[in-house]
Amino acid sequence: MTAPTTHRGLLEWVSEVAALTTPDQVVWCDGSPLEWRRLTDKLVAAGTLVRLDKKPNSFWCASDPTDVARVEDRTYICSADEADAGPTNNWMDPLDMKVIMTEHYRGSMAGRTMYVIPFCMGPLTADKPMLGVEITDSAYVVISMHIMTRMGSDALALFGEDADFVRCLHSVGAPLKPGRADVPWPCDRTKYITQFPEERMIWSYGSGYGGNALLGKKCYSLRIASVLARDEGWLAEHMLILKLTAPHGAVHYIAAAFPSACGKTNLAMLEPSIPGWTVETLGDDIAWMRFGDDGRLYAVNPENGFFGVAPGTGWNTNPNAMLTLAEGNSIFTNVALTDDGDVWWEGCTDSPPDYLTSWRRENWTPESTDPSSHPNSRYCTPITQCPITAPEWDDPNGVPISAIFFGGRRATTVPLVAESFDWQHGVFMGATLSSETTAAATGEVGVVRRDPMAMLPFIGYHAGDYFQHWIDTGKHADTTKLPKIFYVNWFRRGDDGSLLWPGFSENARILKWAVDRIEGHGTAFQTPIGWVPGTKALDLRGLETASHWAISKALTVDHDEWRAELPLIEQWFATIGDKLPTALHDELEALRQRLG
Numbered sequence: 096m097t098a099p100t101t102h103r104g105l106l107e108w109v110s111e112v113a114a115l116t117t118p119d120q121v122v123w124c125d126g127s128p129l130e131w132r133r134l135t136d137k138l139v140a141a142g143t144l145v146r147l148d149k150k151p152n153s154f155w156c157a158s159d160p161t162d163v164a165r166v167e168d169r170t171y172i173c174s175a176d177e178a179d180a181g182p183t184n185n186w187m188d189p190l191d192m193k194v195i196m197t198e199h200y201r202g203s204m205a206g207r208t209m210y211v212i213p214f215c216m217g218p219l220t221a222d223k224p225m226l227g228v229e230i231t232d233s234a235y236v237v238i239s240m241h242i243m244t245r246m247g248s249d250a251l252a253l254f255g256e257d258a259d260f261v262r263c264l265h266s267v268g269a270p271l272k273p274g275r276a277d278v279p280w281p282c283d284r285t286k287y288i289t290q291f292p293e294e295r296m297i298w299s300y301g302s303g304y305g306g307n308a309l310l311g312k313k314c315y316s317l318r319i320a321s322v323l324a325r326d327e328g329w330l331a332e333h334m335l336i337l338k339l340t341a342p343h344g345a346v347h348y349i350a351a352a353f354p355s356a357c358g359k360t361n362l363a364m365l366e367p368s369i370p371g372w373t374v375e376t377l378g379d380d381i382a383w384m385r386f387g388d389d390g391r392l393y394a395v396n397p398e399n400g401f402f403g404v405a406p407g408t409g410w411n412t413n414p415n416a417m418l419t420l421a422e423g424n425s426i427f428t429n430v431a432l433t434d435d436g437d438v439w440w441e442g443c444t445d446s447p448p449d450y451l452t453s454w455r456r457e458n459w460t461p462e463s464t465d466p467s468s469h470p471n472s473r474y475c476t477p478i479t480q481c482p483i484t485a486p487e488w489d490d491p492n493g494v495p496i497s498a499i500f501f502g503g504r505r506a507t508t509v510p511l512v513a514e515s516f517d518w519q520h521g522v523f524m525g526a527t528l529s530s531e532t533t534a535a536a537t538g539e540v541g542v543v544r545r546d547p548m549a550m551l552p553f554i555g556y557h558a559g560d561y562f563q564h565w566i567d568t569g570k571h572a573d574t575t576k577l578p579k580i581f582y583v584n585w586f587r588r589g590d591d592g593s594l595l596w597p598g599f600s601e602n603a604r605i606l607k608w609a610v611d612r613i614e615g616h617g618t619a620f621q622t623p624i625g626w627v628p629g630t631k632a633l634d635l636r637g638l639e640t641a642s643h644w645a646i647s648k649a650l651t652v653d654h655d656e657w658r659a660e661l662p663l664i665e666q667w668f669a670t671i672g673d674k675l676p677t678a679l680h681d682e683l684e685a686l687r688q689r690l691g
């Protein structure tokens with residue numbers, strides 16, 4: 096195949112990688128429906144995909160059971176200087192890492208096809224389109240990139256002869272010996288997810304899972320982009336973007352950062368329970384934010400699709416996701432397969448079908464003890480199919496953000512919602528964000544850890560510098576135009592272990608209060624941790640009065656619980672070392688004072 100570009104740098108890099116990895120052939124991806132058809136047919140024949148009878152142009156896929164989530168302990172920021180990676184990232188000298196990974200890549204594509212995927216994160220019409228090329232030996236990655244990014248000929252047309260682009264190299268690390276049959280999900284036991292921030296380069300080896308293998312997503316749009324954002328004065332954040340319209344017609348755009356599997360996709364597609372309010376979606380995972388000429392902060396979603404957590408997604412909790420999936424054109428990974436050619440997962444419907452093929456490809460019945468679907472099973476589906484996608488989602492100028500929410504999963508201590516006193520205090524809220532770990536990354540689930548701005552696994556440089564960048568962002572701005580910052584927790588539990596807040600569509604009540612605050616007519620109590628509404632300040636109409644008691648518990652700021660939090664925050668800040676901004680240290684002392 097002749098290369099469809101005259102970009103010298105790209106051509107040279109593709110030849111170098113081919114010489115190293117020795118694929119049978121090199122294919123330049125054009126992003127066409129024909130390519131999708133060819134690759135999905137090939138993956139069905141290989142046993143990787145099963146075509147669904149019940150959803151048009153959609154596929155079931157089960158991964159190797161060891162390759163189901165991001166691997167944070169195998170993820171590296173290989174900056175030239177170790178100090179630049181900071182205390183929150185794994186680091187290795189870039190030269191040492193290249194030597195190790197080069198040996199893994201040597202011959203790693205033997206017997207396979209090497210795909211070259213030109214892509215663009217964010218609108219193709221941007222002043223400076225954010226280009227990348229992923230080289231991969233996985234057709235599953237190619238079709239997933241079809242959904243998640245703007246890729247193929249349209250993106251390649253923007254490369255010209257010499258445009259800058261992020262080099263993303265991916266191999267599943269499973270060369271095929273001549274005549275040997277392939278497995279449905281090739282991968283290697285050894286895995287490396289490596290970012291080289293100075294070179295704007297990503298090398299990924301050994302995994303086919305989304306966050307490890309779709310390199311436009313977390314690796315480019317967060318780890319590499321956060322470094323670009325630091326250097327160029329903008330923000331690359333792990334945030335959904337939604338548009339909220341009040342009954343009186345006022346429009347507010349809200350960005351919200353929650354750790355993986357803590358509710359971004361669900362909030363982005365919210366169907367408000369309160370009459371007259373509407374939510375539209377602009378993004379569910381990543382926001383790139385820059386100041387506009389008017390001094391407001393504008394957000395763009397760099398992605399083109401949703402890579403959502405399947406379990407818990409159902410007609411009751413997230414009907415808009417269900418409608419998006421009903422349109423078809425989707426890939427389901429590690430959910431269960433029904434015997435009539437559909438997919439199912441825990442929470443999809445109230446009761447399971449009588450018989451399923453589990454994500455482990457085993458027979459499954461409601462009597463089975465293990466769940467039918469992996470807790471981190473995922474759907475991958477185009478954003479344009481979502482019935483509530485806002486028309487301006489693809490606007491290269493982005494949308495002006497009125498409020499930023501930080502949130503996590505905490506059974507105790509953190510109230511349902513609190514508003515920061517100001518930007519710097521809001522940065523403190525973000526920097527001390529804590530959450531119980533989830534199945535989205537390998538490792539123990541349910542352990543409370545600090546996850547600053549929900550970016551712990553995604554900050555591409557020193558966390559102390561990252562906090563300073565957030566503080567500086569506020570300093571250089573017109574404070575009257577900065578978004579207000581809120582801290583939310585949908586997951587607080589009562590003494591009996593039950594959730595105090597119903598969540599999902601009811602979260603609209605919290606959005607409404609935030610708008611009241613932005614517009615200057617919402618009431619709140621001043622507490623040591625921020626402005627917190629009483630139950631009277633929230634619109635609770637339509638909720639059972641019995642639940643009001645639980646909601647008041649969810650809103651409680653328990654001074655003893657917060658005093659117990661102080662040494663934990665102190666320990667966390669100590670791990671950041673000398674680069675912790677003094678402003679955050681001051682915020683901690685001020686909190687200590689307020690708690691008495």
Ligand code: GDP
Pocket residue numbers: 353354355356357358359360361362379403404406407408412585586594597598599602
């Ligand atoms: P993301 O990874 O941050 O996009 O998180 P998701 O929106 O996919 O949600 C992850 C999990 O949390 C799913 O199982 C959801 O059903 C659940 N979840 C999302 N929002 C809420 C909520 O408001 N309340 C409760 N209790 N669970 C939620």
Ligand code: PGA
Pocket residue numbers: 165305306307313354355356380402403404535536
């Ligand atoms: P998410 O991330 O859980 O924030 O949607 C996807 C991933 O783990 O790669």
Ligand code: MN
Pocket residue numbers: 356359360379380402403404
């Ligand atoms: Mn999500």
